[in-house]
Amino acid sequence: xxxxxxxxxxxxxxxxxxxxxxxxxxxxxxxxxxxxxxxxxxxxxxxxxxxxxxxxxxxxxxxxxxxxxxxxxxxxxxxxxxxxxxxxxxxxxxxxxxxxxxxxxxxxxxxxxxxxxxxxxxxxxxxxxxxxxxxxxxxxxxxxxxxxxxxxxxxxxxxxxxxxxxxxxxxxxxxxxxxxxxxxxxxxxxxxxxxxxxxxxxxxxxxxxxxxxxxxxxxxxxxxxxxxxxxxxxxxxxxxxxxxxxxxxxxxxxxxxxxxxxxxxxxxxxxxxxxxxxxxxxxxxxxxxxxxxxxxxxxxxxxxxxxxxxxxxxxxxxxxxxxxxxxxxxxxxxxxxxxxxxxxxxxxxxxxxxxxxxxxxxxxxxxxxxxxxxxxxxxxxxxxxxxxxxxxxxxxxxxxxxxxxxxxxxxxxxxxxxxxxxxxxxxxxx
Numbered sequence: 001x002x003x004x005x006x007x008x009x010x011x012x013x014x015x016x017x018x019x020x021x022x023x024x025x026x027x028x029x030x031x032x033x034x035x036x037x038x039x040x041x042x043x044x045x046x047x048x049x050x051x052x053x054x055x056x057x058x059x060x061x062x063x064x065x066x067x068x069x070x071x072x073x074x075x076x077x078x079x080x081x082x083x084x085x086x087x088x089x090x091x092x093x094x095x096x097x098x099x100x101x102x103x104x105x106x107x108x109x110x111x112x113x114x115x116x117x118x119x120x121x122x123x124x125x126x127x128x129x130x131x132x133x134x135x136x137x138x139x140x141x142x143x144x145x146x147x148x149x150x151x152x153x154x155x156x157x158x159x160x161x162x163x164x165x166x167x168x169x170x171x172x173x174x175x176x177x178x179x180x181x182x183x184x185x186x187x188x189x190x191x192x193x194x195x196x197x198x199x200x201x202x203x204x205x206x207x208x209x210x211x212x213x214x215x216x217x218x219x220x221x222x223x224x225x226x227x228x229x230x231x232x233x234x235x236x237x238x239x240x241x242x243x244x245x246x247x248x249x250x251x252x253x254x255x256x257x258x259x260x261x262x263x264x265x266x267x268x269x270x271x272x273x274x275x276x277x278x279x280x281x282x283x284x285x286x287x288x289x290x291x292x293x294x295x296x297x298x299x300x301x302x303x304x305x306x307x308x309x310x311x312x313x314x315x316x317x318x319x320x321x322x323x324x325x326x327x328x329x330x331x332x333x334x335x336x337x338x339x340x341x342x343x344x345x346x347x348x349x350x351x352x353x354x355x356x357x358x359x360x361x362x363x364x365x366x367x368x369x370x371x372x373x374x375x376x377x378x379x380x381x382x383x384x385x386x387x388x389x390x391x392x393x394x395x396x397x398x399x400x401x402x403x404x405x406x407x408x409x410x411x412x413x414x415x416x417x418x419x420x421x422x423x424x425x426x427x428x429x430x
Contacts, residue, residue: 011044011065011086015057018048018092031089034072036392039079043070043087050092052164052172052198055109059196060170062086063421070424071196073110073136079425080394098204100125104161106201111137121301125204128156131307138197143388143426144189144356148268148305149207151241151344155356157188158349159203165195168421172198177352186412188354190405191388191397193427194416211269211276212303213295217287219261222246222331226324226339228286233319233362238344239270240279245308245338246331256292261331263287266305273297308338310390312367312374314382317360326377327365334369355405358385366390388426397426 013020021028022045031046044067049055055071062069068085090110097106098116100123105116114133120126128147130140145156153159162176165183175184186194217225229244236242245264249257265283269276273296277284284290316323331337342361349359361383367374388400398406409428413420418430 011061011067013045013047013057013061013086016047016049016054016061018050018054020048021046031072032087034079036079038392039081041070041081041083041087043068043082043085046087046089048089048092052166055088055090055166055196055198056170056172058086058088059166059168063168063170068424069421071109071192073138074112074134079392082424085424093198098123098125103204103206104201105204106199107137109138109196109198109200113137113140117301120204121208121299123204124206124208126207126300127202127204128153128159130156131305133304138200139192140389141200141202142187142190142192142197146342146346146387146389148212148241148303149205149270149300150346151236151238151341152270153205154345154349155189156202157354157356159205160184160188160354161201161203163187163197163201164199165197167195168417168419182412183416185352185354186409189356189388190354190401190409190412190428191426193422193425194412195422207270207300210298210300210303211271211273211296212267212298212305214292215265215267215280215284215287215290215295216249216257216292217263217265217290219246219263219331221287222263222328223324225263225265225283225287226327228283229339229341230319230321230324232283233341233343236341236343237279240276241268241341241344242266242280242283243338243340245336246327246334247336254292260291262291267295268303268305308336308366309368310366310392311370312365313386313390314365314375314378315358315361315385315387316363316365316381317358317383318381319363320381323363323365323378323381326374330367330371330374333371334367336366336368338366340364340366355401355409357387357400358383358402361385364390391426394426397428400426401428 068082070082071088073090093108094110095108096115096119098119113129116127141156243266251259386399414430
């Protein structure tokens, strides 16, 4: 565990208008916390920014004192400690503006997806949001953004139209196809190591109602379900996003599945319940009678699918026959094993698409518990990549990109942050 840092008496932020919290204060311990328990960040101070001048003041102070600088909008954190540095929280900068005529949203750096979904819903529109309403918009989008509308509309990063960015030298610029185009390209999936995004503008999509929810089956069907899923995904429509989860349910789950080990099918279909069930029918036949089936019509605003904590992840361009057996064995140890279908629009980028992950991926596997030998079993079949949003180890950042994209990202880093001022978290080196 990191040791507390003693605040340098001369580390101040001239011109900063928001609250500044120092070691020993209750707010300091609350605001420095990450959802990842492995990250025990001990910054010299935590500063709550109210506006862009506050962000610039904090950035310039960190530069002047030669200490680390990091921005955290939500509790998801930076994946690396900002020990002895300046940690800025942007939770107060959570503005959300929706232009229904243009189908566009503009958000501040502290906005969360639940706020955007709620603002867009009255107009029959939806963003390419994360799995839960509390996920921060900016970090999620800069990391690529794999959401439950992704097979129909692509990664969240693909919908970005422009970004206002505070650079390492304190300049405030707009990145778009016509202004700082290389920076604009890098931000759409390359992570937050190129500047502080102070506002983000992105497309919304005409989605108001979906068919979504969970269906639960006995764990004894896991091999049959995964075997069927392996081939069924090739014919799944783009309107349907799914995952199969082998999960030990908590005691307070609904009665039919409380405390049981189950096969859980997650589904979101941009269409009617009839269409969704027709598409899911072959998979459900392999699973047999459901213990509980909660899939049905819903507003997109009311859809929250949740995520799986990531202690191990692999991605697959093809799905080997051996995969179901490997994952069933892993589920004997793990609390949760999640297998998610990619493809569709995720794998069909436009000509100006950003550097989002490995777009040829067909399936991802996330396991929430260390399973001895699992990495070695999966390695011969996996594509060797990872996805920035799901990656907790900053030392593997390069694996989130193709070799070509990583080289180009390094060129952008050299152009905009040659001295590596932004160095906390998932950062591409100059």
